[in-house]
Amino acid sequence: MPSAASKTSTTAEPLAEFREDFLKALRSMVLSRTLEEKLGSLYRAGGRIVGGVYLGRGQEAFSAASGIHLRWGKDVYGPLIRDQAGRIAYGEPVIDTLRTYLGTVTGPMRGRDGNIHRGQPKIGYMAMISHLGSLLSVVAGALFARRLQGRLGDTVGATSIGDGGTSTGAFHEGMNMAAVEKLPLVVSIANNQYAYSTPTARQYACENLVDRAAGYGVAGHCVDGTDLLECVKTFRAAYQQARAGEGPQIVVGRLLRLGGHGEHDDASYVPDLQKHTHEGRDCLAVAQRQAVEHGWLTEKDVLDMQQDAKREVEQAMGLVMKEPAPDPYRENWQALSTAWLVEGQEG
Amino acid sequence: MPSAASKTSTTAEPLAEFREDFLKALRSMVLSRTLEEKLGSLYRAGGRIVGGVYLGRGQEAFSAASGIHLRWGKDVYGPLIRDQAGRIAYGEPVIDTLRTYLGTVTGPMRGRDGNIHRGQPKIGYMAMISHLGSLLSVVAGALFARRLQGRLGDTVGATSIGDGGTSTGAFHEGMNMAAVEKLPLVVSIANNQYAYSTPTARQYACENLVDRAAGYGVAGHCVDGTDLLECVKTFRAAYQQARAGEGPQIVVGRLLRLGGHGEHDDASYVPDLQKHTHEGRDCLAVAQRQAVEHGWLTEKDVLDMQQDAKREVEQAMGLVMKEPAPDPYRENWQALSTAWLVEGQEG
Amino acid sequence: MSSITYLEAIREAQYEALKENPNVFLYGQDIGTFGGAFKATKNLGREFPGRVFDAPISEDAMIGMAIGAAVEGARPIIEMQFADFSSVGFNQIVNQAATLYWRTNTPCPITIRLPSGGTAGSGPFHSQSMESIYAHYPGLVILTPATVEDAYWMLLDSVKLEDPVIFCEHKFLYYHLKADDFGQSMPIGKARIARPGRDATVVTYSAMLHESLRAAEELRLDGYEVEVVDLRSVKPMDTDTILASVARTGRLLVVGEAFPWGGVTSEVIARVASEAFHLLDAPPLRLNSKDTPIPYHPNLWKSHRPTTSSIAAELRKLLRY
Amino acid sequence: MSSITYLEAIREAQYEALKENPNVFLYGQDIGTFGGAFKATKNLGREFPGRVFDAPISEDAMIGMAIGAAVEGARPIIEMQFADFSSVGFNQIVNQAATLYWRTNTPCPITIRLPSGGTAGSGPFHSQSMESIYAHYPGLVILTPATVEDAYWMLLDSVKLEDPVIFCEHKFLYYHLKADDFGQSMPIGKARIARPGRDATVVTYSAMLHESLRAAEELRLDGYEVEVVDLRSVKPMDTDTILASVARTGRLLVVGEAFPWGGVTSEVIARVASEAFHLLDAPPLRLNSKDTPIPYHPNLWKSHRPTTSSIAAELRKLLRY
Ligand SMILES: Cc1ncc(C[n+]2csc(CCOP(=O)(O)OP(=O)(O)O)c2C)c(N)n1
């Protein structure tokens, strides 16, 4: 039985081994932030994005530090609302985000589903439905099948949830099942202090959500979600354990959602004071500072990285803007893949 | 925050204070066992009981030790499958069990529902539906309403679940909600090693189900479910804490289901060896021995108690046998209580 | 000048319910300080301290707790953040709430508010209409208000009813629909002739009422008088009013926004065909959404659900027969 | 001498599926060593080691895991212990499995077995028929085998289909229904004329097929030849075969065991009324269970669902018209 909750120690240790992971995560964070700022301004401009915009501002370090461990086309990933940075770290091109928000037919969801509800299940990249908690068992099932087929190898699965999502029955059932099956699954719990407007005191009564790990019989890790270096260290350990056959790993990150639930929400319910606490600091600024402090990047490198990200987002945006919106008359209105079972369409 | 799991100490202490509780529980156990033996033989005889028979053999100590703390008409109780002893301890007359199994119109369920699916919600005695876990939030809601209405006072709620039932999303959501609301709720988890035929290794991966208490931020208690005296002590503590405003209490009892899932099941999947372990001993025999050892009952008292129980069951049986089965033509086929909203019946 | 929105009517009804009966309380995600995802409970937490509660993301437990509370004499109003999320509270609704009275003779007066139906850009999981699902189960009352007046009075009535009510309020109407005042209350279970006519009957409900009324208006230019019946309550369903209308017009189109298989539209047609076959001068028709999930992109969404023009086209087909 | 039961057909189909395709696996409560609550997987765990798994009591996660596995090329067959318990896996079925292909272009080949329908003494939560609920949602195939042959072949076909199948097997038929062999396979989605006739058509499915056949037999003594159509698949529904039958007989009764509001019976009537109104010589009728939960006591249960005699009575009404 794995130990319940192990805090990653923060004492002096050789950092060089984390450099590569750190920089990869940082690049994803910068690109994610840039992309999301674009989405925010598109939303505010109105017209092009119909529906909500849900951003991961403040959660990039935690999300990216997980995503860098996932291999596009090889591992199984089921990201959630605030995982733009993790998706990029995993390998999703930014254009897929834009295409999905704008609902173009060229995007992975072809205008049928939008915004954060995207993925490519065929390559192990699961597309969340809205119902919180319900993706966990799906990711677990993919791993289960691979093991059954004898091709699990060193593949691993990962998924995320928020503090609020841990209250769902689906989360519990999925977590428990994954534990019983001892699947190589890393579950990130981004405790950003709010579920929409609801503070954690109305969501759970335990000291720390990592206290749930023991109840599932899985390993638990806690990390300061505003500190990229710590996140990188913690997730590396978690992924190593998962790949080593030690079963599911729960990683709880403490942080603050730096924005509204969606761009329609001004988050006026978050007290100003809280924004100035440790958990309220901007993980991107922290990470950039860390990179410079550790001599991994110069100030100029940091600026270049931002410029590169801007260019990449603008370029993708330029392409997407020219792409066609779905045409209902050319749409194939078939919910079944078996064409001969589709009934004559009503209406 | 209450401490996670507190094992009730078993060192020498004055036992006199438990005498009354113990004897009340023991009487309920004896009556329950006698009644259930009757149900078993009725089932085997065939004809009168149509459908399953689900017994609590081996779980009477654990169930009764909880039930004795509940006041009929005052507290809220939502028992589950194997709580015949608890129901009796709470105050349910044995005739209600028989009426429900036989489906007579005189019973609390009037033939509409049967066997263990019985209760009288109007007085706080909730009638389980089959879906495991789903009663927890209902009991919590009753307490929530009482508090809102300012009439919670010293009332308490209690409900049960099995090892298998803890895997349901409903259990998790209800438990978590009760913890957030800090309700005076005692949740018994009867870990009888099997859910139907499924051993606990396929149900959960934690060391002990009490490890879940910390994850909900509630107090956890463990007890040897085959030992009535220990059960009485543990539940007394749990109820005291609940009534004192310390929030939900989880009590995990370790025991073995001494029989099949239902009377149709010979439980051949339970290894003989396991039946001879400590958890496989018969809690009723243990309790009767304890009563004599502590000088609370003589051997004759024990026999008398059994005779009384037999008489009570036979008497009730005699009455019920003469009672009418439901008559479909006199049945009021209305699912709504608002008569003017009931549509002309189909069919 | 019309000033009260459908959404405000829902807020006001909850305000009144809380004021009238100390046993009423509200429970739902983000409905306290925040006032709810749609602001349907705006300020109510402040106006009624200790009676409006933020719930955890636990739809199953939310419904379960409401049932327990109702048994104890409370009158909970539960807000689902979107109707679609009631799918995870489904079991408590159809198996616990709906069966309680019949099994135990104990009424279960809970009101579950389902922000229902499609709006542009909301996608497959924030657009669903679940009235047909719940109506299938015995023991539930399913209300589908289409007007500001009904939103107000029917919600107030729901809270007074002794039975579980699934209150399907349409998100598209929240801001779009306005009225001068709350007008008159009409009994629950009665349909309403929203527009009188003689050439054909459209039976519909919720947001589709307004599309249908516009379609009827369009047909007027062709010289047809189309009668429009607003079901108001899909269960119980007011068959009498439907049949009386069909008796006048001889032609029937049933319009609903939900998925095409089964549900309200087929139920209406089955009733009319069974009970008043001889009144029909033409085959009864129905119009629903397409048989796919509800699409995200507005172009697709507009084609997925019935609209004024698709209803008008269907009516022309019906009238040509 | 007929010797293969409906239940054995289900076991055999699973045996064949496991044998044919290494990607098939079974997941469900107590289906391993124990062989399942109804023994539908008896010995399969022994015969196919490592391919038959006992699941925790987690219907939501069971379906979710099947979806994930299917995406990876597996062909899971999930046993719900009783159809009624699928209510807690409802969300995964209707929102995750049913939408997957349309949203992501990734097929979701899972088969969910629902032991359905009433038997005496089983009560409100071990007797339900949920085909109408699932059929309402786009993206699912809903099968309702009424014969040993169909139980076998349709289950085998389900596993081969690229789409999620809700396989509603009727518990009343498990032991009661026998056949000599598995006979012929018929394509999924096609209805079958179970008994030819000329005076009236009964459209039905699952256990009600047998009650209807007996009712037809009863009517033969009155000189009527009643045609009985077995839907086999309620979604897709074979409207052509239904219409062809009604074209022959001019009279229609639809019989189902599910609750009366909405569902299969109203869907059939709505289709016939809309698409073949002129073929009907009498108002189409339907017969369902009563609109209450399903009662425990056999006396009540027998009156709650349609039976040979209530179907015969309805047929007489139809034929008198
Ligand atoms: C089952 C379910 N209920 C309600 C919702 C509506 N909803 C969407 S996001 C959200 C808050 C989620 O909070 P949390 O899990 O903490 O994630 P965060 O948004 O903070 O990242 C809610 C209530 C949902 N998506 N699913």
Ligand SMILES: Cc1ncc(C[n+]2csc(CCOP(=O)(O)OP(=O)(O)O)c2C)c(N)n1
């Ligand atoms: C949600 C749900 N799924 C499946 C069942 C079928 N079922 C009834 S009892 C049972 C086993 C319960 O095991 P446990 O909770 O350990 O209680 P025990 O029978 O051992 O007392 C199962 C699977 C159910 N009642 N509810």
Ligand SMILES: [Mg+2]
């Ligand atoms: Mg959060």
Ligand SMILES: [Mg+2]
């Ligand atoms: Mg058990």
